[in-house]
Amino acid sequence: MNILRSPTRSDLRDTLSDSQLNESKIVTFRNKRKLPEENEDITVIKKEVCELTNKMSQIMSMLTTICTNQKELMEKISSDVADLKEQITEMKSTIRHVNKENKIIKSDISNLLEKNKTNEQKILNPS
DSSP states (O other): OOOOOOOOOHHHHHOOOHHHHHHHHOOOOOOOOOOOOOHHHHHHHHHHHHHHHHHHHHHHHHHHHHHHHHHHHHHHHHHHHHHHHHHHHHHHHHHHHHHHHHHHHHHHHHHHHHHHHHHHHHHHHOO
């Protein structure tokens, strides 16, 4: 029974010459993608990309302006809120002072009413 054997690597090396081995080791690289040809479709696409880039630049410019305006408005609002807090504090202080004066005035009126009653009784009863 004869078994057929496929040649092994060592067998191939023996059968191939050195120049054939060197040629088999050369690897060729090629670009698998086809390069597009300059045609109308590519020109249209380039134009659209250019327009999109311009629009994006305009949008970025507008967003930057909006951001700057918002920062300025926030600073103004913050300043206004600080002023309002200061005014509220002054108003509270003024209200406390007015309350104290009101109590004093009430006390003075009460004392005057007592003296008035006493004086009326003295006038009515001069004993």
